[in-house]
Amino acid sequence: MSDDIKDLLSRAFEAEPPLRLNRDEVLKAGRKRLRRRRFLEAGGVTAAVVAAVVGASLLTGLVGSAPEDRMPPAASSSTGRAPAGPDLPLPQTTGPSRNTPLTREHADTLMDRLYASSVIKGIGALSATQAGGNQLTFAIRSNAYVFEADIATGNREGSLQVSVEAAGAGDVASCEPLDRPFDDCTVDTSTGIPVAMATWTSSEGEKQYLVLAIQDGTKVAALTTNLSSVYRDKGQRPSGEPVLDKGQLVKLVVYSGLRVR
Amino acid sequence: MQDRDAEFGEFLDSRAVVMRRTAYLLCGGDWHRAEDLVQTTLTKIYVAWPKIRRDGSVDAYSRKIMVRAAIDESRRAYRRRESVVDTLPETNSTPPVGVEDAVDVRRALAQLPAGQRAVVVLRYWEDLSVTETAQALGKSEGTIKSQSAKGLATLRKLLGDFAGAGDG
Numbered sequence: 001m002s003d004d005i006k007d008l009l010s011r012a013f014e015a016e017p018p019l020r021l022n023r024d025e026v027l028k029a030g031r032k033r034l035r036r037r038r039f040l041e042a043g044g045v046t047a048a049v050v051a052a053v054v055g056a057s058l059l060t061g062l063v064g065s066a067p068e069d070r071m072p073p074a075a076s077s078s079t080g081r082a083p084a085g086p087d088l089p090l091p092q093t094t095g096p097s098r099n100t101p102l103t104r105e106h107a108d109t110l111m112d113r114l115y116a117s118s119v120i121k122g123i124g125a126l127s128a129t130q131a132g133g134n135q136l137t138f139a140i141r142s143n144a145y146v147f148e149a150d151i152a153t154g155n156r157e158g159s160l161q162v163s164v165e166a167a168g169a170g171d172v173a174s175c176e177p178l179d180r181p182f183d184d185c186t187v188d189t190s191t192g193i194p195v196a197m198a199t200w201t202s203s204e205g206e207k208q209y210l211v212l213a214i215q216d217g218t219k220v221a222a223l224t225t226n227l228s229s230v231y232r233d234k235g236q237r238p239s240g241e242p243v244l245d246k247g248q249l250v251k252l253v254v255y256s257g258l259r260v261r
Numbered sequence: 262m263q264d265r266d267a268e269f270g271e272f273l274d275s276r277a278v279v280m281r282r283t284a285y286l287l288c289g290g291d292w293h294r295a296e297d298l299v300q301t302t303l304t305k306i307y308v309a310w311p312k313i314r315r316d317g318s319v320d321a322y323s324r325k326i327m328v329r330a331a332i333d334e335s336r337r338a339y340r341r342r343e344s345v346v347d348t349l350p351e352t353n354s355t356p357p358v359g360v361e362d363a364v365d366v367r368r369a370l371a372q373l374p375a376g377q378r379a380v381v382v383l384r385y386w387e388d389l390s391v392t393e394t395a396q397a398l399g400k401s402e403g404t405i406k407s408q409s410a411k412g413l414a415t416l417r418k419l420l421g422d423f424a425g426a427g428d429g
Binding site for chain 1: 264265266268269270273274277278281282285286290292296299300303304305306307308311312314315316365366367370381382384385386388413416420
């Protein structure tokens with residue numbers, strides 16, 4: 001019966017003219033619409049970003065800080081916002097290679113590459129966080145591109161942060177910047193380059209994995225937890241393993257093509 | 262941005278013709294409007310490309326965008342000036358074989374309200390289930406069933422020679 005109706009509808013296509021749609025014009029219109037949307041969104045999220053910075057939430061306030069500054073906060077009561085864990089090792093010094101201008105366009109390219117990675121394709125839903133500017137995109141902060149999102153897989157929830165920044169000449173990944181507060185760190189070379197992998201566990205049950213790699217003049221760090229920002233804000237105590245494992249983080253930082261330029 | 266453009270461009274090349282056919286039916290049979298509708302839809306898809314590609318929902322999203330844009334446009338008064346008329350202008354030329362049928366179907370589709378037309382197109386051209394159609398249009402399944410039945414009844418009345426179908 002449905003086939004009869006479909007056949008009937010298909011009769012409407014007699015004398016179908018050739019397609020005149022111009023690919024370049026569509027792309028141009030799409031880019032224009034994208035720019036306009038970002039412009040409008042920028043005003044809306046400013047307050048949220050300011051609040052995140054003032055609240056010393058994840059990924060902020062690390063520039064030039066001593067390792068002690070990155071110690072996890074003291075355990076708090078089970079009510080209110082759960083304490084934040086360690087942060088990604090964002091830029092600490094300046095140097096010639098760190099002067100690469102960061103652009104919104106390249107942030108989009110990084111986003112495309114992140115989405116194209118097998119790790120991200122293989123997991124469940126990603127959702128924007130307030131600390132990430134309520135957008136699923138790389139933000140530009142402290143000379144680094146920073147992405148943050150909550151992740152839900154079939155049976156786990158947590159968050160993922162990724163930072164991409166210029167590395168100094170001769171820099172290689174090591175455990176030195178990860179000594180504290182991470183409670184263990186090893187350097188793995190099975191991928192052909194040194195990859196630092198660290199773990200942090202809080203008394204509240206939060207567990208984080210951080211993986212850091214440096215290649216092609218780019219330092220890429222990825223951190224995953226077993227506590228989403230939503231549950232963190234609710235003060236919930238997490239349990240279990242982070243939403244991604246270290247192997248997935250290694251794939252993300254080594255093979256996803258995340259480069260600062 | 263280059264990655265996005267390249268991937269989106271491939272999608273555009275492979276889907277534009279199919280999308281225009283669906284748009285043509287949604288518009289009630291107007292190739293110019295159909296092409297405008299496809300361009301509008303593709304522009305919106307471009308903006309959301311990374312997300313919908315990650316979610317694997319490109320087709321569902323494009324369908325939703327297109328059908329809602331078609332309904333929105335049909336509500337705009339100025340569109341009525343350009344909509345397909347019931348009576349075609351007189352012509353001395355003999356239409357090619359098949360064109361008369363096409364005109365009949367086109368005319369019948371154009372007489373359906375935009376919402377009913379969208380339901381018929383999604384259900385019977387795009388082969389969506391009642392549930393999927395309801396999700397695409399943001400309506401209840403009951404509404405989809407009744408709109409579908411009404412739309413088919415109208416087409417049957419106008420075209421006469423095809424068997425009606427219910428939602429089962």
